[in-house]
């Protein structure tokens with residue numbers, strides 16, 4: 228008496244990728260509806276089932292579809308936009324500004340569709356995504372017939388789809404409610420990373436994930452600097468820090484985990500955290516190599532992810548499997564670690580477990596969903612075959628198979644590709660539309676790169692607009708006479724400060740761009756101790772007005788912002804063609820003279836050794852006022868015993884800056 232079934236796959240090398248790595252050759256797979264109902268030797272299953280349809284697999288490998296454990300699929304639209312940059316310059320200088328300008332539901336939908344074509348063609352049946360407008364990712368993915376964990380991003384700053392974190396959290400809740408229980412889409416929440424979220428966000432997203440029993444997707448310990456900053460800011464590395472804020476109360480999928488120690492690996496294991504290892508991305512961004520061998524030894528569920536196609540630059544999981552094995556061998560010096568069958572398990576069963584979907588997918592076992600692929604292992608680059616050791620089946624797939632050898636893909640019992648023919652998506656239209664976007668993004672960046680000011684604004688760097696500034700600077704033989712004059716001066720001193728200043732000026736080949744000054748201000752107290760350090764970035768435009776009476780520099784447009792990034796970041800982002808460093812001690816008085824506030828700066832420029840300067844300056848928003856202040860400043864200098872007519876302020880600027 229045979230049992231009914233929808234579909235019987237025969238004449239196949241069946242690699243179940245179950246825990247015991249059971250395989251059958253010749254093997255067969257029986258499918259009914261969305262599910263696998265039997266997997267085993269062909270002879271037995273032929274006798275036991277009477278299917279509506281039989282498919283001869285022609286001796287190909289039938290195995291579970293690959294699981295891409297971490298990606299940002301809409302970023303196919305940004306593939307190749309900016310490469311060979313450091314993570315911060317790449318992310319804050321290019322990706323985020325372009326995303327702020329272009330990311331909208333249409334962009335996300337198109338990028339997802341492009342990714343789905345690439346994923347289906349390369350044998351991926353499930354992926355874990357993290358992006359904005361995640362609902363569009365979910366919709367386009369479900370239409371293409373693929374399975375995915377779709378994670379709505381939450382950040383501490385405004386995103387393309389939300390003005391505040393509260394807004395994105397509310398949107399995430401709606402999204403989760405709408406998609407929870409979908410046959411292909413597992414909705415999820417993604418606090419982007421500990422360093423782009425607050426403690427409050429970590430807790431709130433974890434609470435939400437627990438409330439709906441959905442996975443929480445994040446980036447953890449990707450770079451050494453992230454861990455270093457976590458130690459300085461929170462007194463502990465990344466893993467204990469997020470644990471302290473109850474992130475692990477949720478079912479966590481953590482991408483990267485490159486810089487973690489044995490204790491942290493144990494913490495991840497005991498809290499059932501799934502890890503997405505992203506070898507290409509970690510290598511390309513020089514983030515390091517995750518301790519994958521140790522993680523696997525302890526029993527962590529380590530999947531493999533491509534990361535976003537803007538940092539990889541493709542979604543090819545076969546390439547990633549091969550690299551995961553090679554990288555682990557390379558860094559441990561042990562060629563036996565992460566063998567082919569382990570690397571392939573990471574891309575299937577362990578990856579599914581890492582996504583907390585192991586009960587549904589990841590291996591070919593009765594009761595699981597029918598997510599599978601057919602792979603042709605007969606091409607020349609994969610020949611000949613050996614039968615002595617069953618391990619060679621896995622090494623053929625991990626080390627020699629190309630993603631283009633995938634011929635057929637099924638998800639949830641439905642064919643998405645038969646013999647290389649896509650059945651659910653039209654590739655040609657998508658390519659044209661993506662090309663149009665690329666053209667718009669190119670135009671936007673070409674415009675932006677022309678102006679230092681727009682580049683500054685793009686990284687959120689300009690907070691203050693144009694103002695008039697009166698500035699007179701005069702070199703002095705020594706500082707004593709001015710010190711004496713200030714001590715006896717008939718004006719009110721509001722306060723006195725002492726700074727040790729380190730300035731780096733970035734000069735550009737086009738002088739009309741002005742120049743950028745990166746200033747480190749050490750505030751020195753009465754006891755000669757540094758009590759505070761301030762970093763500021765100032766874009767100083769070229770002087771627009773002629774100096775009055777040859778001494779007073781009247782208006783330079785200035786854009787001042789706290790320098791939140793490192794000097795190295797600004798150097799790599801702005802690419803100056805010349806740099807000048809200046810170190811000086813500055814005594815500063817804020818004074819009230821003739822009803823006007825002025826700063827008097829008495830500088831000793833040590834590097835280069837330019838000696839003493841006195842500077843009188845005042846800021847104003849009106850030109851008429853500026854002209855008045857210019858006259859008053861000359862009188863103030865007279866009071867200090869300095870003749871302002873001996874030199875030109877503009878000359879000084881040239882002297883120091885060598886413009």
Ligand SMILES: [Zn+2]
Nearest residue numbers: 446482534535
């Ligand atoms: Zn990522």
